[in-house]
Amino acid sequence: MPEGHSLHRLANQFNSVFAGHLLRLSSPQGRFHAGASRLDNHRLISAEAYGKQLFLTFDNDLVMRVHLGLYGAWDFGGDEDFRGASSIGAPRRVGERELPTAGTGEAVAPYSGPPEPVGAVRVRLVAEHGWADLRGPTACEVITPEESESIHSKLGPDPLRQDAGRDEFGRRIRAKGSPVGTLLMNQDVIAGVGNVYRAEVLFRQRLNPWLTGKSLDTEQALQLWEDIVTVMSWGVRYGRIVTTADGQEGADLPPGEALYVYRRAGLPCRVCGTPVAMGQVSARKLYWCPHCQAA
Known part of the structure; x- marks a missing residue:
């Protein structure tokens, strides 16, 4: 499923393209008809990401909550004033794709409104200059701001939010006796981190x-937090996960050179040459270097 940086890119795109605009909402698939009718013809106030969830707040004091899960994705399009990615969503479906002319002020083709829906579009949002289609989410519902706040309160701190607290992360992870490889996937400990x-x-x-989380000292926990903030911020900047380099160099790295260990089982560690190992942690494949990460 998309990791937290993709959700923050989604929130940025919704705020850039749709915030402040009156939106027409529909559910071509039909499964979100009741929810779409509650939000149709209302103005989007703001979009925000928290962990792996997106919250769209409308001017009628209602919120659309979306969790993309393993297969959900948003597709976008619009006229020459539209800016941003053409798709953002689950890696096993689309990952992220940029419009060929994104940011140039040129339309991909003459714009006459959104195209006919293709496939099972759960919800379609249409504004004056652009549109967005949602397919395959795990969750898509209309909730109140109070319910939205309740969901936020149950999640761990999100490293990409300004209101996140590293001390709170340190407290939560150091209170647990589970392995850190498990705890980083626990959204109650930290929101937004995924397998990569x-x-x-x-x-x-x-x-x-x-x-174990309990075996970490305070400095280790806080350094772990700061590094997560750093690499996930690169993800927002580049539109992809890059951990082996920063700056503009990171954006230009080919996929095979952008990561240290993920999906590199049996290949030599980039630092010491030891074959990268793979095992199952929290029902997901985990990759590590037995030498560089020795107990």
């Missing part, structure tokens, strides 16, 4: 995945 960032930040911090 889990493997990569543990390698970057030279932490063995089976160390």
